[in-house]
Amino acid sequence: MPGGAAADPGSQALDAGGAERLLATMWRIRAFEERLEPLKRSSMVHGLTHLSIGQEAVAAGVCTQLRDDEPVYSNHRANGHALAKGVDMGRLLAELMGRADGCCRGLGGSMHVVDVAHGFLGATGVVGGNLPFAVGSALASRLLGRERPAVVFFGDGAAQTGIFAETVNLASLWQVPVVFVCENNGFAEFTPRSAHTRVERVSDLAAPFRVAARTVDGNDVAEVHRVFADALTQARAGGGPFLLECLTHRLSGHYVGDPGGYRAAVEDEAWRARDPIGRLVRQADAAGWFDVERSRAAEEAARDEVEAAVAFALGSPFPDPGIPAELTYAR
């Protein structure tokens, strides 16, 4: 199939161009978050900083296929989703640093990133809190006569909230084109999923509501891309809701500086072998698309972009003291 993911939204088979775009996106997220950690530890980035290192395939496989007017709602672990959806890296970092040039003018920070121009309608600091927004957005589109899908990311922990069940039920009842993307990383904050539920898969929760669902290897960006492309095609055609569960693993703590004692049980090394970037490079190599040198070049470009973002963000002033009172109410 001609064209890459971004150039031809909805194309289902990955080709060399599409794979390179996914590679570049994953490297941008990885490089950004690896740089965030020291910036956070030196108090240049403020607020809880949730990294998604190891989970980049989900953000890349999903967001790069969406148009700007197809909204994405995210959760507290939002950096990857935001970057993959097109949020400018410098403005994102400025936001995390609480600077005036942040995409939310320094008022929101990492858990509340919003960039309306790119259809990134927001992270949330309340687990599960954004789920119904996606249904509302899709409902609004339908009633305004411009049917378009909405996507909402959530973790396996959010599946234990009451609002998850309420929201999936409404999406099914109204048959709105919402794609629920679960990043099942096996941990709700510090606690393994097995201690929170006897439901094995989040996708198991969709069937009682008569919502179609699939569980995929969330560290295989090609698979995430392919299955999401199918879901998106159906959503764009006005199909009902779909739940895509991506099994993945975060290679870092719940947030930068978390106690980490629980991580002995996490089997990081086994998961490192399944690192989504390395896997894509091996797949590309086998397909004859590109080799590890191309990956190194993508990494270098990403790290250069990150350093430019750091310079931009550090050069931005702190916000005007009058901003909070000015923006508490819309005028």
Added chain:
Amino acid sequence: MAETTYAAAVAATLAAAMRADERVVVLGEDVALGGPYLTTKGLAEEFGTARVVNTPISEAAICGVAIGAAQSGLRPVVEVMFIDFIGLALDQLVNGAAKAHFMSGGQLCVPMVLRTQGGAGQRGAAQHSQSLESWLTHVPGLKVVVPASAREVAALLPSAIADPNPVVVVESKALYFRHETLPDEGVSPEPLGRARVLRQGDDVTIVATSKMVHEAIEAAARLSEDGVEAEVIDPRTLVPFDLPTVADSVRRTGRLVVAHEAVQHGGFGAEIAAEVQEACFYDLDAPIVRVGAPFTPVPLSPSLEDAYVPGAAEILDGVRRVLG
């Protein structure tokens, strides 16, 4: 002059808003059937069930759907059938709706209205009788409107729907079927944040909300027989609160009684008292008196509930205390 009721005014005002703006939709439990108090009567018949959306008993998700819909171009009016159930939707309202404009640096707006109703006196017991509006006044980003009559519904509900912010309108179930006469030419929308002086007087100021406005008018009539002229002010919106109108009155009368049906402890009357004493401490001739319900849940038994709910008698008692 047009005869109406508070509940009929809600339905008529919603219908007018839906006729004027196709972005206005109504969501809630049983709304397509008119609801238990008939506040949405006739809407589904006129506008269809795509715009008058019956929902399951999922207050949190309904509120969240309204937030997402408001951010994507609709002007949803959500009904939470009793304010006693607002706790179920409070995370969405407080963490979602109220903060979206702020946290996004002004990019997002949430032009939604959440209609609900409160108040006791209907033998509804402790979980169907509360007046919880002060919870909502504590949240920056929300506006809180408490219409005391069909006239105020007609004046303020259109402004709430047109507002770019989330607005909670707390109606009064005890007033829903109170008959009222409105002018034939209708009531024009009035901006949120302006109090209304319902009766003028120079001896004492009574600030009352919702059902207590009518109790205050009754108390003022009785006081007048004794030669005491009370000024009665209905703030109409708690957030934003029209302090200047109240402070101007208190500077003249030197005495203030604040009356609401909510539990006195931690009620919005405490905020009014604090703001007024800061603004006009040296004009006060007596400590400000608050009238509200006792600090217990609302009881079921008629004898107990009748004693619980404050009314004109409690306001009269409060006025006598400030008159010394």
